[in-house]
Amino acid sequence: MPLPVPVPPEGVDPAWLPEQAFRPLGTRRVLIRGSGPLVDTVHGEVAAACERFGGRVDRDASPEPFDLSLELTGTDAAEAFTFERGAGRTTVTASGPSGLLYGLFHVVRLGEAAFRGEHRRERHSPALTLRMLDHWDNVAVHPVMGQVERGYAGGSLFWADGRARGDLERVRAYGRLLAACGINAVAVNNVNVHATEAHLLTDRIGEVADIAGALRPYGIRTHLSVTFAAPMVLGGLATADPLDEGVREWWAGATAQVYEAIPDFGGYVVKADSEGQPGPFAYGRSHADGANMLAAALAPHGGTVHWRAFVYDHRQDWRDRTTDRARAAYDHFVPLDGEFAPNAVLQVKHGPMDFQVREPVSPLIGAMPHTRLAVELQATQEYTGQQRHVCWLGPMWSEVLRLRPEEGASVGELARGGLVAVSNVGDDPFWTGHPLAQANLYTFGGLAWSPQADPGQLLDEWVGLTYPGASTGLWEALRKVLSGSWRTYEKYTAPLGVGFMVQPGHHYGPSVDGYEYSPWGTYHFADRDGVGVDRSAATGTGYAGQYTKAWAEVYESPETCPDELLLFFHHVPYGHELKSGKTVIQHIYDTHFEGVAEVEAAMEVWNSLAGLVDPARHARVAERYAEQLRSAREWRDQINSYFFRKSGVPDAAGRVIH
Amino acid sequence: MPLPVPVPPEGVDPAWLPEQAFRPLGTRRVLIRGSGPLVDTVHGEVAAACERFGGRVDRDASPEPFDLSLELTGTDAAEAFTFERGAGRTTVTASGPSGLLYGLFHVVRLGEAAFRGEHRRERHSPALTLRMLDHWDNVAVHPVMGQVERGYAGGSLFWADGRARGDLERVRAYGRLLAACGINAVAVNNVNVHATEAHLLTDRIGEVADIAGALRPYGIRTHLSVTFAAPMVLGGLATADPLDEGVREWWAGATAQVYEAIPDFGGYVVKADSEGQPGPFAYGRSHADGANMLAAALAPHGGTVHWRAFVYDHRQDWRDRTTDRARAAYDHFVPLDGEFAPNAVLQVKHGPMDFQVREPVSPLIGAMPHTRLAVELQATQEYTGQQRHVCWLGPMWSEVLRLRPEEGASVGELARGGLVAVSNVGDDPFWTGHPLAQANLYTFGGLAWSPQADPGQLLDEWVGLTYPGASTGLWEALRKVLSGSWRTYEKYTAPLGVGFMVQPGHHYGPSVDGYEYSPWGTYHFADRDGVGVDRSAATGTGYAGQYTKAWAEVYESPETCPDELLLFFHHVPYGHELKSGKTVIQHIYDTHFEGVAEVEAAMEVWNSLAGLVDPARHARVAERYAEQLRSAREWRDQINSYFFRKSGVPDAAGRVIH
Missing domain, CATH: 3.30.379.10 (Chitobiase/beta-hexosaminidase domain 2-like)
Structure with a gap:
């Protein structure tokens, strides 16, 4: 039938x-x-x-x-x-x-x-067996983070008013879209598991089962984020110690009941000992102990635990220049290589920090040959314009996936545990807030199916499907506004890989010193002479030394380090000459003027499409371009003013710096 | 009876x-x-x-x-x-x-x-007939500002769960405390009048009447903050134009009903055309038109309208160096002098900005001889430690009230419309969060009764009453921790009158650039050469020229401007020599080290009082001192690092600057 x-x-x-x-x-x-x-x-x-x-x-x-x-x-x-x-x-x-x-x-x-x-x-045949979206959706609206943490597309597709949505027809339609781009797994709730969400594991598993039922006809398995403290919070036990027999039994029992409700349940996603979430450290246990306990509970049923490697000290003292957040995942997890159960997947963010517009590939990837790693990307544009700016991430993701941390194997090949993205979807009529952000979701699916795919070809696929019968002109216009948008965004925001020059809390818009004296481990150390973080092995935090020899050598010296990551790895004077021949300070000025000019040009291209694309879609994108342009100018002026005030170096082109 | x-x-x-x-x-x-x-x-x-x-x-x-x-x-x-x-x-x-x-x-x-x-x-006999506390209490908990806007003492004494508290015994006790320090008027709700609070004026006036009934036995009249848009929001009219006859009739009718419920009602408090609140500008009317309309409605009943002068452009462009928020109140209101009705009081913040730890006296005070002015102070410590830091404001308020803007008359004498403070009280067991912040409330009452009073004597009164039978040692210890606390706070926070180096939003803790590129008109313009705002008439924004001749001359030149206001009025090089003989940069370093040392010393004094004061009170203060010290060190290190990174000038004493 x-x-x-x-x-x-x-x-x-x-x-x-x-x-x-x-x-x-x-x-x-x-x-x-x-x-x-x-x-x-x-x-x-x-x-x-x-x-x-x-x-x-x-x-x-x-x-x-x-x-x-x-x-x-x-x-x-x-x-x-x-x-x-x-x-x-x-x-x-x-x-x-x-x-x-x-x-x-x-x-x-x-x-x-x-x-x-x-x-x-x-x-x-898909290169990766797990192609997954993690939804950071809350069931109960969080007082600060809202219905969807870092969500820029309205409410949740799954949850509203503290419960699963009654009408799941849109979830079915969502599953259909995902299947059409190759995605086969969805985690339906935020990795920060708050009080209400904890109950999805036990007495509210029925709501998860309903969602799973809606996604199943499109080949999508459902996963659940759980709190490590569940045995205490839900089970009334006195401990969550992963080596405690009672705790292990509790998880085994709870998991068996999950599978009774959802026979093809995918498994658990866990953020432990991270940004305030509970974890095994409280009991003197390792993260392998923690992950393996859950893996043991899931194994009889064919489930997997996705254990996030995003563990770092978020109460760092900015005065302490020896601690380096970028080092944290490697330092925590590499010693555990070989200790994880076969159905425990270590889920690693693609970069060492947190989804900035430019980061090096995490040195953890390739450094744990005996562990199944999943690589986590972020489709939701937390740091890349929050779906008010056009920022097609295909080229960035592709660069990551094609990079070869070690002889022979690329990141895409090393991601044996799968490719995961934090979802950019909500109950917005356009699914992703910005209609053009749909391209990120589609491209992610394509790259998860085939990490070596040409992102430009995936973009063409997306255009072909989304705009059936598009004229060559329309096609080229869409390519024009999307294909270079990531580099444009990079140009007008934080320069040369330094990152985190955003407003604290919501992370939208510039604040150069916003995280400079914070406990979050996110610094640029700009002073009147120079800027950047010395992460070299010789004189810095030693982070560069976490890479395999070839990459460690590249990153170790400002002479060999790629320009676009220079300030991530090195603190250099404003007069330092880049490979481009420009000084750092002139590069900052130039890219910021260029970035805004590129937004202006893209906006003009889009405006020329009126009448060629659906009016509602055209209007939504046009409205967002107006905000993108305003914001890009704000970025340009704040960044340029900040560095002019610090360096005192005038713009060689004599443009206005406030 | x-x-x-x-x-x-x-x-x-x-x-x-x-x-x-x-x-x-x-x-x-x-x-x-x-x-x-x-x-x-x-x-x-x-x-x-x-x-x-x-x-x-x-x-x-x-x-x-x-x-x-x-x-x-x-x-x-x-x-x-x-x-x-x-x-x-x-x-x-x-x-x-x-x-x-x-x-x-x-x-x-x-x-x-x-x-x-x-x-x-x-x-x-009280020097001022109106001695008033304005409560910034919300009826419905505001999603961002909470139950009490800028409140640091728990919930509201008046409101909880969206309604007036049923049990008003504590409100009666509050009235008693206020009467004992001379206060005779209370405005019971936030000047930012949100949707729920708007209804207090009409269908929910009964709740206000209950509060008025609880305060009346202690000689306290109740006032209400109202929204200028009330005729539209509550009355369903198409306009709130103050010259529209229907609008005037609506206010007359609403006011008559208020007086039916509360025969000794004090009057209205209005924040109009300010930070997004509605006002007469929308109709091309002046603030005198707006205030006089309400004054006309109140006059038959003996009521007064308190019309706030806090009107400025909060969507300023930081790139625009000609607009100066400090000028705004004077520029808006001085041309209206003589136009306000006798029962319209213009309520002016004591400084031109917004309750910073150090500001000059507003030039508006003394510049409107034909208008009844009330001077507004802030007992709630929004910018002065949020009742986690000891900061007794008596000396600051006294300096303001004793200053003579013109020949003969002091600020205290010019405040013919009364002295008003934003309340620092909530439902906290100690009333003010920090037990020592009670001294601010008491001192405010004493200064409202007698603006020329010696604040030290008011402090002694407070100690005498609060600690009956205090030994000389206890008395001196309390004086020691309180009397210099404002200057201590000034030392470790924003230097030399520059202000606003706080974290955006909640305003607690340092962020030197937090408001530097914001739309709020609050800048310090620090660059690698110097810092401060040129507000001189000769080369700056002209703000200094708003003062009467004698003060204008004092403030106009860095040579005559008092050190503590230097950066408020002038942009000077870091090497600029203060009257103290120190350079600006060395002053910054020295005061920040001194400020922290003073907190350490005060904390020790307090700790020595264990056993001499009530244990609960001692513990609460001790706990807050721990936070104050942590925060003061954070201030010291951030401010010193920021200015060292900018200026490159080492500390002459060779202390650690990170």
Whole structure:
């Protein structure tokens, strides 16, 4: 039986699955073979398209002329599919139901091309088995952080008014969008697990089960963030010690009940001993002890624990120049390599700090060969414009994933535990607040499926689906406003990798000294002579020495360190000459003027698209561009004024610095 | 009939009215003459004291040997009383009931001295008829500002859970404390009037009436903050234009109903066209038009409108160096002098900015001879340690009140419309959070009664009442920790009058650049060469020229400007030599080290008092000293590091600067 395609509420943007994207499929004769819930999903998709566009679909019928057959040939868990075309017929086969679903969306993506000429059989298989979104959604609205922590797209898709939403049709539509870009796992609540959210694990697991039920037809497994203190908070035990037998039994029992409610439950996500969350340190236990306890509870059911490596001292003394937050994850976790259970995944942020616009790749990645690592990206634009600025992160993520920390293996290959992104989605009609931020979500899915993919090609895929039948002009315009937007954002914000020049608390807009005297370990040390953090092994915090030899050598010296990370690794005088030939101070001035000019140009391009894109979408983006431009100018002027006041060096071009 | 003395809940600190303060009175034979509610209050006070300590009280009895007679001789509104002693009898007389109440508390203050020797008849009369506390209390908890805006003493005495408190016994006890230090008016809600609070004026006036009823027996009139937009918000009119006849009628009607509920209602407090509050500018009307409309509505009932002069552009562009927030009140209001109705009082903050630890006196005071001005102080320590730091403001307020802006008249004399303080009280057991902050409230009352009073003498009064029978050692210790605390606080915070180096939003703790690139008009312009704001008439914003000739000349030049205001009025190089002979930069270093040393010394003094003061009070103060010291060190290190990094000038004494 075909499963009906979800219908999101009136006014919700179709994102990359507009009806028109299904026209090529919907005008064909289609055969579907196989059985099971996901085959029903595929059947429903095809049936809806055929009904709309005049095609025909048959299920398990005998052979006769078909344009497309979608065939499930087995019952395994593989997500791969094959695609071929010959003798006028396109064939997709898969040995597992998810593969068939991905094959269907592959056909949608190809459009008419899927039905023309000949295609040799090709096999598509995700490079990573876990392609996950972490939602930092709160159930109860947090007094400071709101419904979604660091959320810039309205409320939560899952939770409202302290409970799971009753109508889950939009969650089903969300699952459909995710499947269409290859995502197969979702953690449905914030890693900062507050009092209300703790109960999702036990007496409120039914609400999680409802969400899991809505996501399941699109091949998505549901995960849950839990508090390490659950045995005390929920179980009334006197301890949460991971080696305590009672604690282990409590987790085993609680986990068994989770699986009764959600048989395909994915597992737990845990932020422990981090920014005030409880953890094993309180009991003198290691993070491997903590993770392995949960892994043991999950193992009988096939679940995984995602244990976050984001552990550092957030009560640092800014006067102390020897402690370096960038070192923390490596220092905490590398000694534990080999101690983690097979179903314990260490989830590592891609950079050593916290999702700044420019960071080096975390030295932890590649340094724990005996541990399954997942790499965590941030789709929600906490530090990259909060979905009021256009900042397509594809190129940044791709740079990270293609980098080779050690001989041979890239970050994308080392992420054996999966690729995870903090979600940028909410109940906003455009899903992501800024309509163009949808491209980040889509690109993430593509990179999780294939970390070596060309992000430009993923952007083209996204444009092709989102704007079916786009003219060359529209296509080029969209490429123009998106493709360079990350580097533009970098230009008008914190320079040369130094990071964290943002307003404390909400992190939007500039405040050069906002975190300079804070306990958060985020400093730039600007004085009248120079700026930057000396993280060299020779004279600094030693962080550069955490890398493998080749990278350690590159980062160790200002002469070899890439310009864009210079201030991350070195404290240099304002007159220091970059590889570009410019001084640091002149680079700061120039990039800030350039960045604003680039925003102005992009805004003009967008404005020229009025009439070519959906009016509501055009208006929303135009309104956000106005704010982006205002904010970019504020960034430019504050950063330039700050460094002019400190350095006293005038702009060589004589432009206005306030 | 004696009115029972209010009994605050168990555990509430008695502040300056402990039982023992009534012992001298309570052991005497007392005669009370006169009638009316306030005489009943006096009677109740004396009766309670006599019952406790074995004295005797008679009401309107025939003459026989008495130790003290308290006699009401008329029914006027005068608040004066006479005090004399002869032939073994102490006599207090008053022609109005409030006077008798103040006379009673005068006797309490004198203690045994009131019953010894001979005293020639002396008349005590308040210099100012309005001595008022403005509560910035919200009815509904504000999502950002909380129950009490800028409150550091817990919740509100008046409001909880969105409504007036049911039990008003503590409000009665509060009124008693206020009467004992001479305060006679209270505005019960925040000048930022939010949606819920707006309704106090109309359908929720009953709640205000209940509070007024609780305060009335102690001679305190109740005032209400109202929104200028009330005719629209509450009355459904299309405009709030002060010259619109319908608007004027609406206010007249609403006001008549207020007086039906509260016959002795004091009047309205209005913050208009200020920090986002609505006002007459929207209709092209002047602030005199706005104030006079409300004055007209209040006049038939004997009420007063307090119209705040805190009007400035809070969306200023930091790049614009010509606009100067300090100029705003003068620029807005001086042209209106002579236009305000007799019962419209213009309420002016004592300084031109916003209650910084050091500001010059507002040039508005003295510049509007045909307008009744009230001077507004801030007892709540928004910028002076938030009642976690000891900062007794008596000396600062006294300096302000004694200053003579023009030939002859002091600020205290020019404040014909009264002296007002933003309250520092909440539902905290110690009333003010920090027990020593009670001294600020008491001192404010004393200065409102007599602006020329010696603050040191008021402090002694407070110690005498609060710590009955204090030993010389205790007395001196309390003087030591309090008397210099304002200058200590000044030393370790923003230097030389520059102000606003605080963390944005909550305003606690240092952030040197926190408001430097903000829209709030609060800048210091520090660069690598110097610091301060040029407000001279010759080369700066012209603010110095707003003063009368003598002061304008003093402030105009760095050579004559007092050191402590140098950076308020001038931008000078770090090497500029102060009158003290020190350079500005060395002064910054020295005062910051001294300030912390002074906190350490005060903390030691306090710690030595363990066993000499009530244990709960001692513990609370000790705990706050620990925080004060931590915070003072943070201030010292941030300010010193900031200016060292900017100036590059080493400390002459070679102390550690991070």
